[in-house]
Amino acid sequence: MGTYNIQLRGGMDAKATFSCGQAFRWRQDGDAFVGIAGGYTAQVTMNEDTLTIKTDGNENFWRHYFADELDYNALRNTFCEDERLAPCVQYSTGIRVLHQPFFETLCTFIISQNNNIPRITGIVSRLCEAFGDKLTSGEYAFPTPQIMAQQTIESLAPLRSGFRAKYLLDAAHKVASGEVSEQVLAQLTTEEARNKLISIYGVGVKVADCTLLYGLARNEVVPIDVHMRRAMAELFPTGLTEKTLPYAGIAQQYIFNYTRLKGTELKA
DNA sequence: AGCCAGGGTCTGC
């Protein structure tokens, strides 16, 4: 168990980052957040732009996870040059797009289809408790592709993942066999990698794009779901600006959170 | 009760 201080340029709003629909394994614990990724547990607190992590894992894993290579001050300045995007950025300024492990991300967004965030969280949690290694922290790691490839529709029934169970099995089979390989995907163009991901049963463009953005650090990819389709039509009928495009996936996260939560705010 | 939730597949035109 080690404690590490990591400087995040532009800081991070942990609550917003963990609850904006990109990651599903974090919970609040007092003024800290506890989460699991890559077989490691982390307890996270923010102070100014310093992220403090107590973890059974290594520092470099979490540095990459929290995208410490990106200066979010610079990024937000660029985004806010577009006056349509500025209100979205200002609405939840501290969101960072996390770099999550590939297989976990793939499975999580298979589970996300035609589903809502609380129930996605529940299914992922049951999946980990049923088939993941128990860590010294008492938390459960995300299951390996090999373990998941040994499962059946019946053994996955306790997850209550519905019609998605067969999709999880095909994803596990293709990753465990190497037919879909993170190392290979990393060498492909985004277009080629997307097509490879879509070869998995139950993975369409949206799930593939979430995997590319959140699980393979393709910052330019914009997953389009019902919220984003509406938001783009209403707020960005002419598309995003040229300067935003290389990081359009990150801009997308601000837009998604803005439109999703603005709606519920107005109801309240 | 019916609609919706960070969709995808399959069928029929």
Add this chain to the structure above:
DNA sequence: GCAGACCATGGC
């Protein structure tokens, strides 16, 4: 290529 039915589950 595109529309529409269908797919499990749970909250509102």
